[in-house]
Amino acid sequence: MTPHTSRRAFLKASACAAAPLVLPARVLGQNAPSKRVTVGMIGCGRWGSKIDLDPFLKMADVTVVAVCDVDRWRMDFTQKKVNDHYAKAAPGGAYAGCKAYGDFRELLADPGVDAVMVATCDHWHVPAALAAVRAGKDVSVEKPISLSIEEGRLLASEAQRLGRVTRNDSEFRSDPRMRLACEAVLNGRIGKLKKVYTTVPAGDVTAPPVTAADPLPKELNYDLWLGPCPEAPYIQRRVHDPMKFERPHWMRVLGHCEGMITNWGTHLNDIAHMGMQTNETGPVWIKAKKWSLPPKENVWNVLTDFEVDYRYASGVELNYKVGGKEVYIRFEGDQGWVKAWYMGKPDKSTPDVEASDPKILEGLDKAAVKLASWSDKEDFIRCVKSRGRTMQDAEFGHRTCSMCQLGHLSIQLGGREIVWDPAKETSPDPDVMRLARRPAWRGRWLDPQPQA
Numbered sequence: 001m002t003p004h005t006s007r008r009a010f011l012k013a014s015a016c017a018a019a020p021l022v023l024p025a026r027v028l029g030q031n032a033p034s035k036r037v038t039v040g041m042i043g044c045g046r047w048g049s050k051i052d053l054d055p056f057l058k059m060a061d062v063t064v065v066a067v068c069d070v071d072r073w074r075m076d077f078t079q080k081k082v083n084d085h086y087a088k089a090a091p092g093g094a095y096a097g098c099k100a101y102g103d104f105r106e107l108l109a110d111p112g113v114d115a116v117m118v119a120t121c122d123h124w125h126v127p128a129a130l131a132a133v134r135a136g137k138d139v140s141v142e143k144p145i146s147l148s149i150e151e152g153r154l155l156a157s158e159a160q161r162l163g164r165v166t167r168n169d170s171e172f173r174s175d176p177r178m179r180l181a182c183e184a185v186l187n188g189r190i191g192k193l194k195k196v197y198t199t200v201p202a203g204d205v206t207a208p209p210v211t212a213a214d215p216l217p218k219e220l221n222y223d224l225w226l227g228p229c230p231e232a233p234y235i236q237r238r239v240h241d242p243m244k245f246e247r248p249h250w251m252r253v254l255g256h257c258e259g260m261i262t263n264w265g266t267h268l269n270d271i272a273h274m275g276m277q278t279n280e281t282g283p284v285w286i287k288a289k290k291w292s293l294p295p296k297e298n299v300w301n302v303l304t305d306f307e308v309d310y311r312y313a314s315g316v317e318l319n320y321k322v323g324g325k326e327v328y329i330r331f332e333g334d335q336g337w338v339k340a341w342y343m344g345k346p347d348k349s350t351p352d353v354e355a356s357d358p359k360i361l362e363g364l365d366k367a368a369v370k371l372a373s374w375s376d377k378e379d380f381i382r383c384v385k386s387r388g389r390t391m392q393d394a395e396f397g398h399r400t401c402s403m404c405q406l407g408h409l410s411i412q413l414g415g416r417e418i419v420w421d422p423a424k425e426t427s428p429d430p431d432v433m434r435l436a437r438r439p440a441w442r443g444r445w446l447d448p449q450p451q452a
Helices: 007-018 047-058 072-087 104-108 122-134 149-162 176-186 222-226 265-276 376-386 394-412 430-435
Strands: 037-042 062-068 099-101 115-118 138-142 166-169 193-201 285-292 305-311 317-324 327-333 336-343 353-355
Touching (some): 037 376, 047 376, 115 122, 138 376, 166 376, 166 394, 265 336
Parallel strands (some): 037 115, 062 099, 138 166
Antiparallel strands (some): 193 327, 285 305, 327 336, 336 353
16 A cells, blocks of 8 residues: 555546546356346345335446345345335336345355445444445445444454455545545646635434343344444444434444444545545644534444644644535645535525635636546446446545544543554554454454455
């Protein structure tokens, strides 16, 4: 891994990413035609059953052949959705080819599955994706890629060692607003980059402790839902509402999620890394300057507010905070600035991408650096076929997630300054290294030992 990508190397990589695909003649799976990829969906919640599934169903070179969830209602719902979709084109209007598994290990053992989409709770992202690459499957895994720096590194390294195609599923690199801002930076339109600002929405709230367990829904395999997490009584506010696809409660519960600091931070800060050319490295200095952290005993206890400063080896500084309704990225150089809005523009007259001088944005369609514009799912499938590197593979995803996690570590240590070696992913502070690991894993769900 190279800590810093040269401009020449970046241009070469960008050109390769934009090059036409030549599909391989070999068979991709045991029974798959050379131009068709069979996909299994691991996780059928509100995101997996729609946001991740729907694009695959629309792709002519993909067949979704299996679904999996620990909630039988969600699994059955998604299996029917897949079968109903393919039935429209089936002779006689009937189709029952999508398999359903209550245990992801059974899906991974299915030789008819080429690639998987992991859209589980955050605490399952690495264990499921790690098992997938070790089972010989290519894998796209939802963001954030991990819940600790240690486990994110394990997944990225194992995927590379085993030669599996990976993608950390975020649509932001495909967003034309984000690409335009980054292209302005990478083509030198704002001069030497000095500072970056990223924001995320205010979306997390807190809830008091619950002392009594709730009745366990008959359709939920709660023990497998917990998986690697320590045993805990079933509380509906820890999991999700039965037979609904609302925003799940676990997204506000530490141990299952880290909240907005990684959940949304892995969107905007991934764009920061793309514009800064720090895809395979990270900050060297981190310090939290403000935060609001509910008591750990609360059921919903993730951060509700934060602001963190970072510095990179190049000298570029980054400020990352909760922006309320205003979500954007702003790059500042010694010759101007450019800002891409995702949401919360002050008024309708504000352009989606604005700059200190309109000339900064002119003619970028013909500029030397042009970024790939594949959608997230198209990017994954094209690389499953070509065996190329996706726009945001596990290494890139890990670097963005670990950057967010370092800010969280500083908060957990009361705003302590963190000195970080991004090449070795180590700090001289033993407290930082302790918190860079998950405190407990139940069972052997995260086996750190490489397999042959």
